[in-house]
């Protein structure tokens with residue numbers, strides 16, 4: 001059964017000329033980077049999103065928030081791309097017009113050879129000033145594991161001396177406009193969208209596969225669990241990205 005469905009997905013992919021690959025935290029799960037909402041290992045099971053991933057949280061306790069993101073940056077620094085990331089880069093190299101759209105704040109797509117992923121939720125590696133948005137270098141030193149809750153005072157902006165903040169998109173914040181509009185445009189004009197490892201719960205990013213489906217594209221989903229995107233997808237491949245994606249590009 002699974003093989004039949006995977007064969008159908010590989011065929012769709014082989015025929016497509018304009019492809020969008022849309023990825024979420026499940027893409028990096030097998031690299032050891034925790035997802036947000038998985039029942040046992042998700043970050044939001046262990047940590048309070050409101051106290052860490054909002055602009056209000058950073059204003060209230062910048063050292064708590066900065067320390068938590070430094071811990072995550074260091075964990076990602078030690079992680080390696082998995083066979084799923086490698087397969088995504090192989091699809092990009094093969095399809096004439098392929099746009100990679102990721103919600104992930106890690107750099108594992110880039111390290112697997114993807115050239116220019118659109119990062120809808122920013123990056124752990126692009127801190128900026130919380131007041132004037134001037135880019136700041138990511139600090140050299142890495143927080144050590146398992147300091148999940150260690151407070152670290154953020155550096156100050158060299159231009160205006162306000163605290164530097166992580167370059168990620170928190171709840172209640174707008175997504176980077178150029179990346180979002182490029183992603184919507186690509187979704188509206190593709191003939192196949194492959195969605196991988198996302199719960200499809202966070203908006204407006206979760207609209208991307210829906211836009212593609214509405215505009216007539218085929219949608220393939222790779223996820224070991226059911227998601228709200230199941231009914232949007234023409235093909236649901238229920239398995240982990242690092243196993244399912246390489247089989248699509250064999």
Ligand code: BJW
Nearest residue numbers: 024025026035036037103171172197198199202203240241
């Ligand atoms: C595998 C696997 C394997 C496991 N292989 N798969 C209703 C109520 C309240 C709020 C809202 C609402 N509707 C909309 C909102 C607003 C809010 C929102 O969507 N909230 C919902 C949660 C309800 N959205 C926002 O606030 C956004 N901004 C906004 O709307 O702005 C409006 C505005 C406009 C103009 C001016 C000002 C404002 C911003 C959202 C930002 C999200 N940020 C985060 C944190 C980033 C920083 C950080 O990393 O800390 O982004 S939250 C978190 O969720 C992160 C992710 O990118 C995002 C999506 O999660 P993802 O990737 O789907 O991961 P999971 O964990 O949810 O799912 C993993 C999946 O993988 C699962 O399905 C597993 O089964 C699967 N999996 N192993 C394949 N091996």
Ligand code: ZN
Nearest residue numbers: 129132157160
């Ligand atoms: Zn500044």
